[in-house]
Amino acid sequence: MSRRSRVPRWTSLARVSVLIAIAVTFAMPLVWMLATSAQTEDLAMSPGLALLPDPPTSLPGQAHDNYKSVLTDETVNFPLFFRNTLIVVLLGVSGAMISSTIAAYGLARVRIPGRRLILLLTIATMLIPFPVLMAPLFMLYAKIDWIGTFLPLYAQFWFGNAFSIFLMHQFFRALPPELEEAARLDGCSTWRTFTHIALPLSKTALAVVGLLHFTYMWNDFLAPLVFIVDRDMFTVALGLQLYQSRAGQTPWTLLMAASVLTILPVFLVFVLANQLFTRGSISGGVKG
């Protein structure tokens, strides 16, 4: 940090101005989405760049109308899609967290034959793109009659998730082993050491893994597109695309309101955990 304190004042000022410009650029698409979602169709299509309606006091009423119109749409049942996504995501995230943590602890702390090979395979699966797997997975799921259920979207996570295993493994490796060794000396089994010593120490890491997996599943588009055929079983991501692509022009104001609703759950989670997201988690996994 010492080199930065000697930087002349105007450089610091220039840096701050550029940073603010960057922040505005990155935030603008989201701000514009929010603004459009609370406008009348006329205002959104007018040539001026109005952020707020005129008079600004009409904003809450118009926003209410737009969002209500999205949520009560007759052909695109967003409340149902939210329910579907929530079911799939909760089942997937809980399964991934339980199975991945157990596997990760085993790989980090227990003598297992072929440990290095298993770790290597785990990392290898992270590098295999989903498009490569989607055709054979579809055939597999069709053979065992899973198409038409939510199982293709979450069942595999009950066996663990490579990225979560990798992150938890890195975390367990970095835990100072003294506490666990003491527990072992006192006669704790490996399993008890895991549940009573290691797990309570890993709340933050578990939260990070859970949040990353939540975001991944909530946002996923391709897997639901491939595996979900029944419109009543659509997830929010599919529903939003359906809303946009259906016959007849969907007004931009309503499309933006629907987008806000899709983003909202992830953003709530993100805001609550922003410290976890931007510090430790991702970079920690890399540097490990």
Next chain:
Amino acid sequence: MTTRRPGTVINLLWVTPWLVGLVLFFLLPMGMSFYYSLTDYSMLEVPLWIAFDNYAALFGDSVFWLAVRNTLIYAAISIPLAAIVSLGIAGLLDTDHPVSHVVRVLVFAPTVVPLVAAAMIWLWLFNSDHGLINAGLSWVGVNGPNWLQERGWAMAALIVMSLWSVGQAVVIYLAALQDVPSALVDAASIDGLGPVRRFVSVVLPTIAPAVVFNTIIQTITAWQVFATPYIMTEGGPDRSTYFYSHYLYDQAFLFQNMGYASALGWVQLLLITACIAVPYVMVRKFGGGP
């Protein structure tokens, strides 16, 4: 710390579910995929063994080459651009100024926006008549193009949009930059090295692992690009934004050519490996890398 008990086979219980998962959801589908890639299979009839005909057919398939070409163009432009933008932003963020912390959050935020929602937002921003981007351009006297409906501009639009989600790379570069020993940078500037030389000979070698990591991730991501062009351009206009994964999806689920799609999948894996190996070897050779 490992257990001192001799019975290690019983310890396999820890990873048994994951091993079953690896077999069921990765090794088995990969095996099936390789078998089907050697057959003509539409899911309606039994697979017909045709050996390597699918792979041979790829060479004469002009759409395959078009998809490869589009994907390579997209990767070749978006990955270096993303590297410059994210490294630049990370460099600016590498300060204790309180503004930096707010900007970090705003730069990272777009990376958690669902791709479908991002596609909707940018469809609206790129709208030729009422979109914010063309309105902004006309404000400085430029008549903006019809971004998503014109050849060339559609690809440019998708690349611009991809820069919106460089936040993860920024976070990784920021962590790497904070590991650069400031004493080394100070010594270099006392020795009279200019900012460019300082960056190339002091900073870059230290952050090389982060560069390699980000490039690998972005290469894999580029080969998987699907949702945004599928929604925003449907691969058009004139298939100018028709990417590899989109072609694979169409072959598998639109035309039901599961055998051909499986071959496309294996070739995709080979192409990705090649795209990762090349920059990796280059960094090893010239950068002194990890």
